[in-house]
Amino acid sequence: MTLITTTALTKRYPGGVTALDGLTVAVEPGIVALVGANGAGKSTFIKILLGLLPPTEGSSTVLGLDPTGESDRIRSRVGYMPEHDCLPPEQSAAELVTHLGRMSGLPRTAARERASEALRHVGLYEERYRQVGGYSTGMKQRVKLAQALVHDPDLLLLDEPTNGLDPAGREAMLELIHRIGTEFGISIVVCSHLLGEVERICTALIAIDGGRLLKAGTMAAATTVRDVLVVEVDEGTAELEAALMARGLSVTRDARTLLVNASENDDTADVIVAAVADLELPLHRLDRQRRRLSELFSVPQKEVAGV
Numbered sequence: 627m628t629l630i631t632t633t634a635l636t637k638r639y640p641g642g643v644t645a646l647d648g649l650t651v652a653v654e655p656g657i658v659a660l661v662g663a664n665g666a667g668k669s670t671f672i673k674i675l676l677g678l679l680p681p682t683e684g685s686s687t688v689l690g691l692d693p694t695g696e697s698d699r700i701r702s703r704v705g706y707m708p709e710h711d712c713l714p715p716e717q718s719a720a721e722l723v724t725h726l727g728r729m730s731g732l733p734r735t736a737a738r739e740r741a742s743e744a745l746r747h748v749g750l751y752e753e754r755y756r757q758v759g760g761y762s763t764g765m766k767q768r769v770k771l772a773q774a775l776v777h778d779p780d781l782l783l784l785d786e787p788t789n790g791l792d793p794a795g796r797e798a799m800l801e802l803i804h805r806i807g808t809e810f811g812i813s814i815v816v817c818s819h820l821l822g823e824v825e826r827i828c829t830a831l832i833a834i835d836g837g838r839l840l841k842a843g844t845m846a847a848a849t850t851v852r853d854v855l856v857v858e859v860d861e862g863t864a865e866l867e868a869a870l871m872a873r874g875l876s877v878t879r880d881a882r883t884l885l886v887n888a889s890e891n892d893d894t895a896d897v898i899v900a901a902v903a904d905l906e907l908p909l910h911r912l913d914r915q916r917r918r919l920s921e922l923f924s925v926p927q928k929e930v931a932g933v
């Protein structure tokens with residue numbers, strides 16, 4: 627079943643801001659990156675999917691359900707990690723997550739057990755009876771993730787889960803999200819304005835810009851390879867550059883990396899390997915250059931529309 631669909635989804639806030647503007651997407655299950663600059667409309671999109679906000683126009687489905695009429699059913703199957711810190715400081719993580727499990731409809735004992743389990747998954751089991759107010763930012767983010775997981779959802783909507791974290795904390799959070807998505811088989815939508823980090827852990831992408839769809843599809847398609855081969859040798863870069871040019875290849879050099887145009891000749895990789903062997907150089911790397919996700923946002927929108 628398609629995870630999320632939207633048709634011409636539009637949200638205009640009172641006061642005239644158009645946060646979403648005719649967004650049409652269909653997303654398959656997996657770990658989905660919802661990317662866009664600050665103010666692009668990501669939080670608005672998530673809130674509409676949860677049924678917390680009505681759209682001005684258009685429609686959507688989440689797990690086949692309609693957020694405008696079936697938001698209770700959606701919230702029983704979807705876990706939501708909001709962007710901002712909204713945790714009561716005097717409660718322990720165990721109390722808080724149990725309470726939110728109860729609110730999701732779990733009986734008391736099941737809520738307590740599920741809360742312990744969710745806190746174990748996010749690495750807070752040992753600390754679960756401490757007051758949340760004394761937690762670090764990383765621990766607070768993990769509590770928010772645990773409460774999103776407590777009722778065993780089919781889909782997690784995570785709004786900027788790495789916000790406020792230092793590089794090590796971000797890395798750990800991304801690893802955790804990836805593990806939850808792959809080991810538990812839960813679909814996840816991760817909102818982020820940091821392209822590099824979602825590029826690594828997500829299988830699909832929805833990119834929005836000013837409330838409009840910039841691109842949607844698999845991450846592999848979004849970062850498709852280019853007709854450029856990347857060559858690195860441990861020594862002899864200049865010699866190799868000259869040898870490749872002598873063999874008629876078009877080469878540009880970027881420090882220790884040689885970028886070789888491979889669009890005109892299928893044998894380019896073979897020619898490179900032969901040149902490296904002739905010069906008896908230690909080959910360190912030879913592969914196709916991938917397009918980075920960040921490049922999506924640095925090209926004019928009309929160039930991307932047809933991709």
Ligand SMILES: Nc1ncnc2c1ncn2[C@@H]1O[C@H](COP(=O)(O)OP(=O)(O)OP(=O)(O)O)[C@@H](O)[C@H]1O
Pocket residue numbers: 639640641643644645662663664665666667668669670671819
């Ligand atoms: N309740 C509101 N009333 C009026 N305008 C709003 C409201 N909420 C959001 N907006 C505006 O709608 C636009 C999209 O906001 P939204 O929060 O959805 O973007 P975002 O991509 O999640 O950004 P951020 O990452 O900064 O939260 C912004 O211009 C924002 O100022």
